[in-house]
Amino acid sequence: MLTRIDHVGIACHNLEAAIAFYESTFGLVVVSRERSEQQGVREAMLRVADAPAGTSYIQLLEPLGPDTPVGRFLARHGEGVHHVGYGVTDISAALASIGAAGVRLIDSRPRHGSMGASIAFLHPKDVGGVLTELVQAPGPG
Numbered sequence: 001m002l003t004r005i006d007h008v009g010i011a012c013h014n015l016e017a018a019i020a021f022y023e024s025t026f027g028l029v030v031v032s033r034e035r036s037e038q039q040g041v042r043e044a045m046l047r048v049a050d051a052p053a054g055t056s057y058i059q060l061l062e063p064l065g066p067d068t069p070v071g072r073f074l075a076r077h078g079e080g081v082h083h084v085g086y087g088v089t090d091i092s093a094a095l096a097s098i099g100a101a102g103v104r105l106i107d108s109r110p111r112h113g114s115m116g117a118s119i120a121f122l123h124p125k126d127v128g129g130v131l132t133e134l135v136q137a138p139g140p141g
Contacts, residue, residue, distance in 0.1 A: 001094050006085040006135040007045065007057040007114075011070050013079060015042050015062035022046050022058060031057070032115050040068025045114055054087055054137065059114065083121070083131035091118050091136035098122060098134075110136065 012018035022028045028046040035042050041061045048056040061082060063071035073082055088094040091110045099105050104123035113119030116138035124131045 001088060001097060003087040003089060004051065004053040005056055006054065006087040006133075006137075007059045008081060009059040009061055009083040009085065009133070011061050011063075011073050011077075011079055011082040013062065013074060015044060015060055018060045018062075019044050019046070022060070028058060034114055035064075037064070038111075039070075040064045041070050043114060059085070083133050085119070085133035085135045088134050088136050091120055091134050094134050095120055103127065 010018070019030060023030070023046075028048060030044050031047045032045040033043070040063055042064065043062070044060045046058045046060070048058055061070045063069075063074060065071055066075060070082060095105055095108065095110070099108070103126040105120065106123055107120035110118035110120050113133075113135060118136040118138075120134045122132040122134070
């Protein structure tokens with residue numbers, strides 16, 4: 001069901017400073033920048049590696065305000081890993097299977113995610129304390 005680690009989401013206070021760090025320290029390159037009012041973030045996706053199963057990314061997340069999910073995360077935990085995103089080939093089938101296994105779904109239906117992907121989150125209390133995102137890459141065309 002899971003095909004790869006799609007990305008690691010990292011909460012940060014200052015997106016530009018975090019981008020500069022990942023570019024200068026690790027040589028990563030920004031491949032996408034987006035602002036999501038729905039999720040309350042400005043984000044950047046930095047390519048880590050390309051593999052036969054797909055590309056892996058670091059997703060840097062800056063909250064649009066303190067009352068957003070990432071804003072509340074930063075207030076409680078400070079900067080750091082916010083979630084892990086796993087690639088799936090069929091997000092609806094994955095949600096049905098995972099939900100049937102007793103894992104609580106934050107999203108019962110896929111929603112729009114970064115770079116045109118379909119995404120859905122699983123409740124961290126049912127996944128070892130890790131906020132988990134399922135990611136289905138957009139189809140061709």
